[in-house]
Amino acid sequence: MLSRALLAGASAQLRNKATTGGNLLQRTRCSYFYDITKPCNKRMPGSGCAALAGLNRMNAVLGGSDQCIAANPSDMSVAMRVLDARVETVDAAGKSRVIPIADFHRLPGTTPQIDTNLRPGELITAVTLPPPPPGRQIYRKIRDRASYAFALVSVAAVVDAVGSRIRSARIACGGLAPKPWRVAQAEAALTGASADTSSFDAATTAFLEGARGYGGNDFKIPLARRSISAVLTQITRT
Numbered sequence: 001m002l003s004r005a006l007l008a009g010a011s012a013q014l015r016n017k018a019t020t021g022g023n024l025l026q027r028t029r030c031s032y033f034y035d036i037t038k039p040c041n042k043r044m045p046g047s048g049c050a051a052l053a054g055l056n057r058m059n060a061v062l063g064g065s066d067q068c069i070a071a072n073p074s075d076m077s078v079a080m081r082v083l084d085a086r087v088e089t090v091d092a093a094g095k096s097r098v099i100p101i102a103d104f105h106r107l108p109g110t111t112p113q114i115d116t117n118l119r120p121g122e123l124i125t126a127v128t129l130p131p132p133p134p135g136r137q138i139y140r141k142i143r144d145r146a147s148y149a150f151a152l153v154s155v156a157a158v159v160d161a162v163g164s165r166i167r168s169a170r171i172a173c174g175g176l177a178p179k180p181w182r183v184a185q186a187e188a189a190l191t192g193a194s195a196d197t198s199s200f201d202a203a204t205t206a207f208l209e210g211a212r213g214y215g216g217n218d219f220k221i222p223l224a225r226r227s228i229s230a231v232l233t234q235i236t237r238t
Contacts, residue, residue, distance in 0.1 A: 001137035001156055002129075005079035008141040011148045021124035024077055024087065024104065027115060028070035028178075029150055031055060041067045042112045049112075057216040058150065061224075062208070063177035068112030069214060072105060072179050079139055079156045080127070081172040081180035088126040091119060105179035133170060135160030136235045142175075142227055151175035153224045159190070159235045166190050166199070166236065171207065176224055183207045195236035200229045 009015065009023070032038045032050040039048035051059050051069050060071040085101040105116055118124075135158045143149040154174035160167045169190040172182040186207035193199035204225045211221045 001139045001158065002076070002079040002083065004139040005075040005141075005154075005156065008139065008151075008154075009075040014148075020076070020127050023074055024080075024124065024127070025116065025118075026073060029073045030059060030070040033070060042070060042108070042115075045111075045113045052214060055216060056214045058152070058175075059214065059217050060177045061211045061213050061217055061220050062181055063107045063179065064212075065108045065110070065112070067110055068108035068178070070108070070112070070178060071175055072177065073150050073174075074180070075139075075141060075151065075154060075174060077101065077105070078154055078172050078174035078180045080129070081182050082156045082158055082170045083129050083132060086128045086130075087124055088128060089118065089122045090125050091123075092121040096125070101180075102182070107178050133158050133160070133168065135168065138231050138235050140227065140231050142223065153220060153227050155227050155231045157228075157231050157235055159232065161195055161236045164195050164236075166193050166195055169203075169232075171203070171228065171231075173207070173224060173228070176211075176220060181207075183209070185209075190232075195232070197229070200232045203232070204228045 030051055032040045033043055038050040041049050049068055059069040080101050087099040087104050090096045103117060106114055137158045139156045141151050141154040143151055151174045156172045158170045169187050172180045174180055183206060186203045189203045189206050213221055
């Protein structure tokens with residue numbers, strides 16, 4: 001799953017120059033973040049968010065705020081979120097700490113200019129993965145073209161199923177929120193459930209609770225629902 005996410009992330013030339021820490025720290029691809037003639041709270045706090053009523057096809061439908069609806073662009077971090085990666089850091093004084101990937105990226109709230117929970121002067125020194133959970137793994141990326149495009153929706157999943165019964169499940173999505181999006185209630189809805197359309201519908205409903213479109217990105221909500229269901233169908237197919 002992580003390998004597939006990395007291969008889906010960019011061109012071979014970019015991947016050969018990229019770093020794991022750099023991937024985790026990459027900033028939004030919201031067009032207003034780069035257009036200095038338009039207001040952007042992430043670039044200039046207090047200036048406003050032009051994406052709310054503007055061109056927002058690539059923007060978030062979950063986890064945003066009235067200050068910012070930029071979506072996290074990373075593929076790698078979506079797979080790492082499912083795998084419960086840990087980000088190791090060190091500061092200027094040599095003090096180290098470990099940040100769970102779930103706590104690494106921040107939601108915008110009222111401070112959209114702060115992307116992560118790294119402290120000033122703190123550097124990423126390593127990213128570690130615990131032993132993988134049991135089950136089959138899938139990473140699926142839905143995008144406008146087959147290469148070098150950011151996800152409209154991506155799905156990383158690990159599901160352990162025996163016959164038609166799901167013993168455990170982990171799901172995270174990219175392209176939908178300011179950070180890799182994982183919902184415990186959705187995974188709980190699958191645990192112990194039958195691998196069928198009814199269970200998948202219940203899980204996707206829980207996963208997308210609170211989702212809100214802003215016009216241009218309304219399509220992401222039904223697209224995410226279909227994508228998650230398709231991944232769950234594929235991964236539980238005997």
